[in-house]
Amino acid sequence: MPDLPAVPSKPPLRPSPVPATAVVAPTPHPLTAIFRLLTTLTATAGVTLELLLGSPGRILSYFSIQSNALLAVIMVAAAHRAWTARRPLPSSVTGATLLYVTMTGLVYHVLLDHTTPPFSMTGATEPPAAWHGQWIVLQLLHTVTPAAALVDWLVLTAPGRLHLRQTAAWLLYPLAYLVFSLGRGELLIPGTTDRYLYPFLDVEQQGYRDTLANALLLGLAFYGVAVLLVALDHARPNPIRRRGKTGFRL
Template identity: 35%
Template sequence: MSDPNRTSQSTRHATGPAGAAARTPAAAVAPATRHPLAAAYRLLITVAALTGLVLEAVATPDAARLLASFTVQANIAAALVSAASAHRAWTGRHPLSPGLTGATLSFLTLAAVLHHALPATPTTAFALPRPTPGTPAHSLAPLLLATLTPFAALADWLLLTTPRGFRPCHAWQWPAYPLLYLAIALAFPTPPGTHPVNVTTTLPTTLTIALASCLLPVITIAIDQVRPSPRLPGNRISPTGIGPLK
């Protein structure tokens, strides 16, 4: 495979403007490919995550309770990563590392699965703090943080990113933080209702959380290896060499 950053032997000793142009790597003159639609979509993900966080903050004045929630932490990461990805897509820069975006997707997916599969009570690990009943955050905040943002991030991954970017090493890297979070919840339990990091006393629920933390990244990586490449506009491959005009 040819290297776009190298020049051929025939043009290495060329002189004049033609020789200078021939010695210029194609990667240095290739125009940046901007993706405004992808940037706009990722900006919407950022807005959805931030809106859910603001609503959750209104219903939970205690900042320690709010920041200790795994779902809130995952959405903070999603807002930051989506904003950075939107900026790179708008300016045509290289996308963020798949390890970073995949970890954020893994955290959001885990939070969504546990929110819908397990009772959202203070005795369940990873649960959101209980908002005040009757307030808009009582229904909107969980909808945005545990449903809309994770599904939007999932669609972004499936429809707007290149496949086969995830690596087998991510299968043990991504579960590291959720398992650490669970271990802290088990080691330092607090009275129910005083802190969102409370783990249920039942062993099956604890094992379910640990199993989900390990299996979801493996499933995500497996899907990434076989899913088709999305057809994004403006992704035409540029020539890697400079030749004479015909």
């Protein structure tokens, strides 16, 4: 009988540089998902109530409304991922959303809360009475949701995910909004009450030179807050408890 070829043997398995105990199976986070769903409902309620109180075309043109609508979409997606133990959303998306809603709160409380005439997205000429409809909506959109977004980032999100290289891209939307706001004002008839939505971007009252100067200062504030968020993200402790000392962070 002729010699048969040798049966090839299985190659030996190489030892893994990562021990099996270091791999942690992804686990759902129902409490995180519930908090994010509540944030989604809050932002959605604020936007919906504002639409019911004013003209939808005007209301939807405000940066505050757009940033809160974006927050609602991102939060419901993040809640689903936390509930199903999937990877978190890209930090470029969550970081941009955090920046926009944070600036929404800062601009309102620093520049708009005590203006004369009072700031209103519905065209009201009198300051809203405390704990009445318009006042509650303003607080939901400019205080509650920004605070909830910051709490989610500080308490429920792993640190070190934001990066300085992302900050330039985050400024594209505020720049696009500036172009939209000024273009919208040019298309409306002079003297229209809602021609320019924010007093610091009111070309009719201030002229283009002062308006663009305000826009530049606001853009620098956006960038400064973005850099601050990145720095804090790399300096803050990890609020998420790890399984073991060598487990992968998921």
